Structure formats: C-alpha cells, structure tokens
Amino acid sequence: MKILTPLILIALSIGLFFVFINPQYSKAKELSTKIEANKKMIILANQLRDEQSKLEEAYKNISPKERDTLKKILPDTVDNVRLILDINNIANDFGINLANIGIGGEDNQSGGSGAGQSTGNRTTNTVDSAAQSSKYGIIQLSFSVTSSYENFKAFMERLENSLRLVDITDFRIQAGAVNPTGQQEFNYSVSINTYWLK
Numbered sequence: 001m002k003i004l005t006p007l008i009l010i011a012l013s014i015g016l017f018f019v020f021i022n023p024q025y026s027k028a029k030e031l032s033t034k035i036e037a038n039k040k041m042i043i044l045a046n047q048l049r050d051e052q053s054k055l056e057e058a059y060k061n062i063s064p065k066e067r068d069t070l071k072k073i074l075p076d077t078v079d080n081v082r083l084i085l086d087i088n089n090i091a092n093d094f095g096i097n098l099a100n101i102g103i104g105g106e107d108n109q110s111g112g113s114g115a116g117q118s119t120g121n122r123t124t125n126t127v128d129s130a131a132q133s134s135k136y137g138i139i140q141l142s143f144s145v146t147s148s149y150e151n152f153k154a155f156m157e158r159l160e161n162s163l164r165l166v167d168i169t170d171f172r173i174q175a176g177a178v179n180p181t182g183q184q185e186f187n188y189s190v191s192i193n194t195y196w197l198k
Contacts, residue, residue: 145187146176
C-alpha cells in the first residue's frame with residue numbers, strides 16, 4: 001500500500017498535467033503571442049497617425065497656387081475633355097489642328113466625359129498592365145496633325161515643357177504636300193500617355 005500511494009500520486013500528477021495544466025499553459029502562451037502582435041500593431045498605427053499628421057500639416061503649408069500647379073502635373077481625376085482642350089490650345093498657338101483624336105487607357109469610365117470615346121478613325125485601347133495595381137492611372141491619347149517640321153517640332157517642345165506629365169508612346173510620319181509658302185508639310189501621328197492620381 002505504501003508503494004502504491006506514491007505511484008498513484010505520480011499518475012494523478014501526470015494526468016493533471018496533460019488534462020489541465022498543459023492546455024492552460026498553451027492557451028496562456030497563445031494569448032501572450034497575440035498580445036505582443038497587438039502591441040506591435042498599436043505602435044505601427046501610432047507611427048502612421050503621426051506620419052499622417054505631418055503630411056496634413058505639410059499640405060496645409062502649400063499655397064493655393066502651388067496646389068493648382070500640382071494638380072496640373074498629376075491631376076486626381078480623369079478629365080479627358082480638359083486634356084484634349086489643353087493640348088488643342090497648345091496646337092492652336094502654332095496654327096496646328098488636331099485630327100483623328102482617340103482616347104483610351106485605364107479606368108476612364110470613372111472620370112470625365114468623353115471617356116473611352118474616339119473622334120475620327122483612331123482609338124487607343126491598350127492598357128499599361130504595370131499601372132493596373134499602382135496608385136496612378138494612365139490616359140492614352142492619340143492624334144494626328146499636318147504641319148511643317150519646324151512648326152511641329154516647336155509644338156512638341158511646348159507640349160514637353162507643359163506642366164502635365166506626358167510620355168510619347170508611338171510616333172509616325174509621312175510626307176505630305178507643299179504648303180502655299182513653299183514649305184514641305186508632313187502628316188504626323190502621335191500617341192501619348194499622361195497620368196492621374198487614383
């Protein structure tokens with residue numbers, strides 16, 4: 001009997017460990033891990049809140065004129081009509097008329113009027129897949145013009161130096177007629193990408 005009593009106590013201790021102590025210890029360990037993860041998330045949230053406050057303060061310090069400039073460089077809406085008007089105004093300064101205007105690109109259906117529409121017989125529908133998951137969208141614009149080389153060059157330089165970000169993606173040229181002043185004119189087809197902030 002004296003020998004059995006220690007064995008019974010040992011058996012009870014082992015049973016108690018596996019039935020009660022070990023599960024409770026595992027739960028406590030799991031809770032401790034979750035608490036540590038939550039602490040890290042709270043620290044990160046506080047850091048993001050501080051960063052947001054700094055950005056908001058920096059934005060408040062930007063003058064209205066500078067904000068307008070930023071919106072022209074990278075607008076936060078899709079406005080195809082405004083884009084065409086801006087480029088057409090530049091072309092008019094050089095006596096150039098835009099023709100065969102085509103609009104395409106990403107998420108144009110969420111923006112201004114004229115989205116996904118085309119004038120004439122040219123339409124650009126290709127979407128830059130690299131921008132699909134990015135923070136910016138792409139507006140693709142194609143057009144054709146007839147002009148002398150020097151005049152067209154001046155027009156493109158003005159377009160390049162405008163505030164709006166523009167990348168030329170396709171360019172084609174064909175010889176045209178000689179204008180009344182005796183200058184050789186060419187038919188140019190141009191495709192560009194410009195961008196907007198989502």
